[in-house]
Amino acid sequence: MPVRKAARWLAGLSVALAALGVAGAAHAQDKKIKIGVIFDLTGPLAGGGSELQYTGVKIMLDHYAKTGVDGYKVEAVYADAQSKPDIAINEAVRLLEQEKVDMVMGFFSSAQCVPVAARVDQMKRFMWITTCISSGVFDGKNYKYVFRPQAAGNQYGMMTTDFIAQYSMSKFGKEPKDLRVAIIHEDGAYGVDVAKGNEAGAKKAGFNVVLKEGYSATAPDLSALVTKLKRAKPDVIFHTGYNPDITLLFRQAREQGLKFGAIVGHGAGYGVYEKLKEGLGADANYLFNTDPISIWLANQNGMDAKLPPVIKMVGEAFDRLKPGVPIRSAHVGIGAANAYVFLDDVLPRAIKKYGGIDPEALRKAALDTDIPEGGTMLGYGVKFYGEGEQYAGQNARSFPVVLQYIDDKSYVVWPKSQMQRETVLPLPAGTTYSYK
Amino acid sequence: MQSFLDIFDIYLLEAVINGILLGGVLALLALGLNLIFGVIDVTWICYAELVMIGMYGMYYLVQVFHLPYWAAAPLVILLVALLGAALHFLVIAPLLTAPPINQLLATGGVLFILQSFATVAFGIDFRNLGIRLPVLALGEMNFSYARLLSFGAALVGMVGVYLFLTRTFTGTAIRAIAQDRQIMPLMGVDPKRIYLVTSAIGGGLAGLAACLLVLQYDVHPFVGLSFGPITFLICVLGGLGNFIGGFIAAFVFAEIISLGGLFSDLEWGYVLAFAFFIVMMFIRPAGLLARRS
Numbered sequence: 171m172p173v174r175k176a177a178r179w180l181a182g183l184s185v186a187l188a189a190l191g192v193a194g195a196a197h198a199q200d201k202k203i204k205i206g207v208i209f210d211l212t213g214p215l216a217g218g219g220s221e222l223q224y225t226g227v228k229i230m231l232d233h234y235a236k237t238g239v240d241g242y243k244v245e246a247v248y249a250d251a252q253s254k255p256d257i258a259i260n261e262a263v264r265l266l267e268q269e270k271v272d273m274v275m276g277f278f279s280s281a282q283c284v285p286v287a288a289r290v291d292q293m294k295r296f297m298w299i300t301t302c303i304s305s306g307v308f309d310g311k312n313y314k315y316v317f318r319p320q321a322a323g324n325q326y327g328m329m330t331t332d333f334i335a336q337y338s339m340s341k342f343g344k345e346p347k348d349l350r351v352a353i354i355h356e357d358g359a360y361g362v363d364v365a366k367g368n369e370a371g372a373k374k375a376g377f378n379v380v381l382k383e384g385y386s387a388t389a390p391d392l393s394a395l396v397t398k399l400k401r402a403k404p405d406v407i408f409h410t411g412y413n414p415d416i417t418l419l420f421r422q423a424r425e426q427g428l429k430f431g432a433i434v435g436h437g438a439g440y441g442v443y444e445k446l447k448e449g450l451g452a453d454a455n456y457l458f459n460t461d462p463i464s465i466w467l468a469n470q471n472g473m474d475a476k477l478p479p480v481i482k483m484v485g486e487a488f489d490r491l492k493p494g495v496p497i498r499s500a501h502v503g504i505g506a507a508n509a510y511v512f513l514d515d516v517l518p519r520a521i522k523k524y525g526g527i528d529p530e531a532l533r534k535a536a537l538d539t540d541i542p543e544g545g546t547m548l549g550y551g552v553k554f555y556g557e558g559e560q561y562a563g564q565n566a567r568s569f570p571v572v573l574q575y576i577d578d579k580s581y582v583v584w585p586k587s588q589m590q591r592e593t594v595l596p597l598p599a600g601t602t603y604s605y606k
Numbered sequence: 607m608q609s610f611l612d613i614f615d616i617y618l619l620e621a622v623i624n625g626i627l628l629g630g631v632l633a634l635l636a637l638g639l640n641l642i643f644g645v646i647d648v649t650w651i652c653y654a655e656l657v658m659i660g661m662y663g664m665y666y667l668v669q670v671f672h673l674p675y676w677a678a679a680p681l682v683i684l685l686v687a688l689l690g691a692a693l694h695f696l697v698i699a700p701l702l703t704a705p706p707i708n709q710l711l712a713t714g715g716v717l718f719i720l721q722s723f724a725t726v727a728f729g730i731d732f733r734n735l736g737i738r739l740p741v742l743a744l745g746e747m748n749f750s751y752a753r754l755l756s757f758g759a760a761l762v763g764m765v766g767v768y769l770f771l772t773r774t775f776t777g778t779a780i781r782a783i784a785q786d787r788q789i790m791p792l793m794g795v796d797p798k799r800i801y802l803v804t805s806a807i808g809g810g811l812a813g814l815a816a817c818l819l820v821l822q823y824d825v826h827p828f829v830g831l832s833f834g835p836i837t838f839l840i841c842v843l844g845g846l847g848n849f850i851g852g853f854i855a856a857f858v859f860a861e862i863i864s865l866g867g868l869f870s871d872l873e874w875g876y877v878l879a880f881a882f883f884i885v886m887m888f889i890r891p892a893g894l895l896a897r898r899s
Contacts, residue, residue, distance in 0.1 A: 212722075214828045216730035253828075357873060385872040390631075390823075390832040391860075393624040394867030394875060400746075401617045413732055414832075417824050425741050425750035426620070449734045449824060 202243035203517065203527045205231065206265030206274040208286075209301075213253025214388065218413040218439050219501045220253075220278035223301045226505025227276055229487040234513045240521045244513070247271055251282055258282035259289055266295050272527050273298060275509065280304030280323065280360035287316045296532040298516075300508035301501075303437065304363040308561045315529055317516075317536045319508045319552050321568040322561070323360060326436045326460050327367020327408070328374075333572045333584040333593075334406050334434065335375035341595040342405055342431060347376045352404035354395065354419075356411045357384035364410040364436045372408075380404050387415045395419070396426045405431040405596070405605075413439035417449035424453070429605035431596030434458040434572070443497045443575055453602045454575060456594050463571045463582055465503030465547040467590065472544040480510060481547055497580050500573070507547035515539060515552070543567065549588065618868065620747045625864030627749065629857035630757025634818065635837040636844065636852040637763050638690075638811030644847030645784045645804040648698050648709045652717035653812060654830030654837060656693075659720060660686040660816025661825035665733045675737060683813035690809015691802050699801070717830070724827035732824040739821060752821040759818055763811060764853055770807075780804055784847070839883050845893020855894055858882075 209224035210216045234244040247269050251258035258277070265271045273296035277283045283302035290297040291313040299307070299318035303326060307318065331351075338346045353368045355361030361384060372379050380402040385395055392415070399407065407430055411419065416439040440446070440459035447454045466485060470478045484506045488498055516535045517527070523538070524531035541552040551567035572584035574593055583593035599606035639653045650656070660682050667678035697716055701709050739751040771777035783790045783800050791797055823829060840859050844851030859879050867875030886894065 212725050212730060212827070214826065214831070217732045217826055221730055383871055386876070388832050389872065389876070390836065391624075391628050391863065392872070393628065394621055394864050395872050397617050397621050397624065397868055400620075401615070414824050414826065414829070417732070417734070421822065422750070424738075425748060425752070426624075427741065427743065427746075427748035445732055448736070449732065451736070451738070 201241055202245050203239070203273075204245045204247060204269070204271040206247050206249065206262070206269060206271035207231065207276045208249045208251050208258060208261050208265070208274060208282075209276045209278050210253045211248075211250040213251075214414060215253040215279055215412060217442075217445070219437075219442055219499075220301075222442065222499045222501035223278050223505035224248075224276065225488070225491060226484065226502035226507075227300055227509045229484050229491075229502070230506045230509040230513060232487075233483065239513060239517050242517075242521060242527065251277075251279070253279070255279070255282045255285055258286050262286050262290055262297075263293075266290070266293060272296070273529070273532060275512070276300055276505075277302045279358070280307065280363065281358045283307045284359050287311070287313060291315050294529055296529040296536075298508075298512050298536075300505050302360070304359040305367075305561065305564070306359055306363055308555075308564045310560060312557060312562045314557060314562075315533050316563045317554055317565075318563060319511050319546070319565045319568060320504065321462055321550070321570045322564055323363030323436075324367035324370065325568070326410075326570050327364045327369070328371040329367075329570050329584070330408055330434045330436065330458070330460050330572060331368055331371025331375050331377070334432070335371075335377070336584070337593065337595050338375075341593075344405070345376075347378060349377050349406065350380045350402070350404045351377045352381040352399055352402055352407045353379060353383075354381070354399070354407060354409050354411075355384050356387040356415060358387065360438065361387075361410040365408075368408045368410075385415070387412045389415065389418075391422075392419050393422050393426060396422045396428050399423070399430075400426065400428050407433040408436070409433055409440075410436040411439055413442060413445055416440065416446070420450050420453060424602055428603065430603055431605055432456075432458065433603070435460065437461045437570075441500050443499070443580065444495055446575070447496075447578070455577065456597055456601065457575050458583075459500075459573045459575070459580075460570050461500050461573065462504050462507075462548040462550070462568070463588060464498065464500035464573070464580060465507055466498050467573075467580060467582060468547060468549045469588065473547075473549070474545050477547050484547075496578050497575075500580070503547065511539075511541070511546055511552055515541060541567070616746050618865075621864050621868040622861070623747070623749060624753075625861040626857060627753035627757050628864060629860035630760040631753065631815075631819070631822070632833075632836060632840055632860055633853045633856035634756055634760040634763060634811075634815045635833055636840045636856050637760065637767060637849065638808040638815070639837055639841050640844070640847055640849055640852045641767060641804060641811065642808040643841065644849070645780050646694070646698065646702075646801050647787075647847075648702075648706075649713065649838070649841075649846070650693070650808070651710060651713040651834070651838070652693070652720055652830075653808075654834030655717050655720035655724075656686055656689055656809060656812040657816045657819060657833065658724060658825065658827065658830045659689060660813045661820040661823075661829065662724065662728055662733070663813075664817055664820040665735055665825055668735055668737070669733070675735075679814075679817040682817055683810050686813030686816060687806040687810035690812065691806040693809070694802055694805035698805070699798070702801075717834075721827050721830070728827065730827065732826045734824050735820050737821060750822070752818070755821070756815075756818040759814060760853075760856075763814060764849065767807075767811075767849065776800070776803060839880070843883055843886060843894060845895055848893055848895055851893045851895035858894070 210220035249261040305322040355365040520535035597604040844855035866878040
C-alpha cells in the first residue's frame with residue numbers, strides 16, 4: 171500500500187509540475203516587446219529612401235518576430251509619417267500612448283528626428299534612431315532615452331571634404347587652397363547639418379569655397395542655382411539632397427551646360443542608385459555617395475562571425491521583395507543593421523541584466539553597449555556618448571564611407587582602410603558634366 | 607562701380623531668359639485654372655493633381671506601352687479632359703449653388719483623393735520618362751528645349767483659348783455665361799453643357815501641361831505640391847479668371863524667382879516673389895490688370 175500511495179503522490183506531483191511548466195511557458199509567451207516603427211511610407215521622402223530603410227528594419231523585425239528575444243515576443247506596430255514632421259510627432263505620441271508600444275524606432279528625415287526626439291525624451295520613453303543623421307538631434311541636448319547607432323551628418327560632411335583634400339593634388343593637380351569647391355544642400359535639418367560638416371571640412375582643408383547655398387527640396391526650379399554654379403566654376407560640388415531635387419538639379423545642369431570635376435553626394439537620394447540611373451541614365455556613372463557602407467560591400471573578413479549569415483538573410487529577403495534591382499540598396503542594409511544592433515545586443519542585455527524592457531532598463535542597456543569596430547554589419551562599432559557629453563546618445567564609433575558608382579556597381583573609395591578600388595577623379599573627358 | 611557692373615554678365619542674361627522660360631511653364635499651368643474660375647467661378651485646388659495624373663499617363667503610355675511621345679500626348683490630353691469633365695459632373699455640379707468655401711473644400715478633398723489614389727495605384731517611386739531633349743547652345747548660354755516647348759505651348763495655348771472664346775459659338779456662350787450665369791439660359795444656352803465643356807477644356811489644358819512637364823520633372827504622387835501653390839498664387843496675382851493677367855503674372859513671378867535667386871540665395875527668390883504677391887494684394891487686390899474701382 172505505501173508503494174501505491176507513493177506512486178499516487180508521484181503522479182500527482184508530476185501533473186502539478188507539468189501544469190506549472192505549462193503555466194510558466196504560457197507566462198513566458200505572454201511577455202512581449204511592442205516596438206513602434208515610424209518611417210515615411212507616403213509623400214516625397216518615401217521614394218527618396220525612407221521606404222527602403224523601412225524595408226530593412228521590417229526584414230529584421232519580421233525575423234525576430236519568429237524567434238523572439240530571450241523569452242520575449244517581438245511585435246512591431248508600423249506608422250507612416252507621410253513626409254511631415256508634425257505627423258511624425260503625432261504618430262510617435264499615438265504609438266506610445268494609445269498603442270502602448272514600449273519604444274519607438276526608425277525615422278528617416280532629420281526634420282522629423284529633431285522634434286520627435288525632444289518629445290519622446292520628455293515623455294521619458296525609449297527611442298532608437300536607425301536612420302536620420304542630423305547632429306542637431308543630439309548636439310547639446312543631453313537626452314537620456316534617445317540613442318542612435320547611425321553616423322552623424324557632420325561626419326558625412328567632413329568625410330567627403332577629407333576625401334577630396336586627399337586627392338586634390340594627385341587627381342586635380344591643385345593645392346587644396348586652389349581647389350574651387352561649392353557646397354549646395356536642401357535647406358532642411360539634414361542638408362544644413364551635412365553642409366556644416368562640409369564647411370568645417372573645407373576650412374580645415376583650406377579649400378576655396380566659391381559658393382555655399384541651400385534650397386528647398388520641393389523647389390520647382392533650380393536654374394538660378396545652376397547659373398550661379400556656372401558663374402562660380404567649381405572643381406568639386408558637395409551636394410546634399412533628397413531625390414526629386416537631385417534629378418532636377420542634374421537635368422537642369424545638363425540643359426544649362428554646367429561643367430565640373432566631381433559632384434559628391436551625401437546619402438538620401440544619392441543612396442538609391444536605380445532611381446539615379448532611371449533619372450540620369452549614363453550620367454549616373456562616376457557619381458559619389460557618402461553613407462555607411464552597404465552591408466553587402468562590407469569586408470566580412472574582419473567582421474564578427476555571427477554577422478555574415480544575417481547579411482545573407484537580409485539580402486535574400488530583399489531580393490524576394492525587390493527582384494531584379496541591380497545594386498542592393500545601402501538604405502536597406504542601414505535600416506536592417508541598426509535595428510539588429512538593438513535586437514541582438516541592447517534588448518537581450520536589458521532583459522537579462524536590467525530585468526525587463528521598461529525605458530530605464532533599455533536606457534541602461536544601451537549605455538552599456540560596447541561593440542568594437544567590425545562588430546556591426548556596417549563595419550563600425552557602437553559605443554554611445556554618455557550623459558553630460560555634447561552628443562549624449564550618439565554612437566561615438568560610427569563613420570560613413572565614400573562610395574562611387576562605376577558601371578552599375580558600387581565601390582568604397584574612401585577611407586583607405588575600407589577602400590575597394592581606386593577612385594575615378596575627376597569626371598572622365600567626354601562625360602556630360604566633365605570640365606576636361 | 608566695377609563690382610556693380612560685373613553683375614551684368616552673360617549669366618545675368620541667361621537668368622533672365624531662364625526666368626522667361628520658367629514663366630512659360632507657370633503660364634501654361636495657370637491657363638486652365640483661370641479658364642475654370644473665369645467661367646464656372648470655382649477654383650480647382652486639385653488642378654496640379656490632374657497634371658500629376660496626366661504625367662503618370664504619359665509615363666505609362668511611353669515607358670510601359672511603348673507608344674511614341676507624339677502619339678501618347680493627344681491620348682493624355684483627352685484622358686485629363688475627361689477627368690476634368692468627370693470632376694465637374696461628380697463634384698462641382700452638385701455644389702454649384704453652395705458657398706464658395708464648400709466648393710474649395712470639395713476640390714481640396716479631391717486633391718487628397720488623387721494623391722492617395724496615385725500612391726496606391728502607382729507606388730511611391732519617382733518615375734522618369736527617359737526622354738532627353740537636346741539643348742540649345744548660344745555661346746556660353748544653354749537653354750532647355752523642354753522649356754522652350756513649354757513656353758511655345760503656353761503661347762499657342764493662350765492664343766488658341768483666346769480664338770476659341772472669341773471666334774466660336776461655344777466660346778461666345780462660355781464668355782457670356784461667365785458674365786451672367788442667370789440670364790444666359792433665357793437666351794437658349796444650356797449652362798450645364800457649357801460648364802461641362804469648359805471643365806473638359808480646363809482638364810485638356812492640364813493634360814497639355816502634363817505632357818510638357820513630364821519632359822522636365824520626375825513624376826511621383828506628390829509632384830503637384832511643387833506647382834499647385836505657385837499656380838494658384840499666379841492666378842490670384844493676375845486676377846482669377848483673367849487670362850492675360852495670369853499670363854503676365856506668371857512671367858513676373860518667374861523673373862522675380864530667377865533674378866532674386868541669382869542675386870541672393872535661391873530661397874530668397876521665392877521669398878521676394880511671395881512678398882511681391884502680398885504687397886500686390888494690398889495695392890491691387892483684384893489682380894495686376896484689374897482696373898481701380
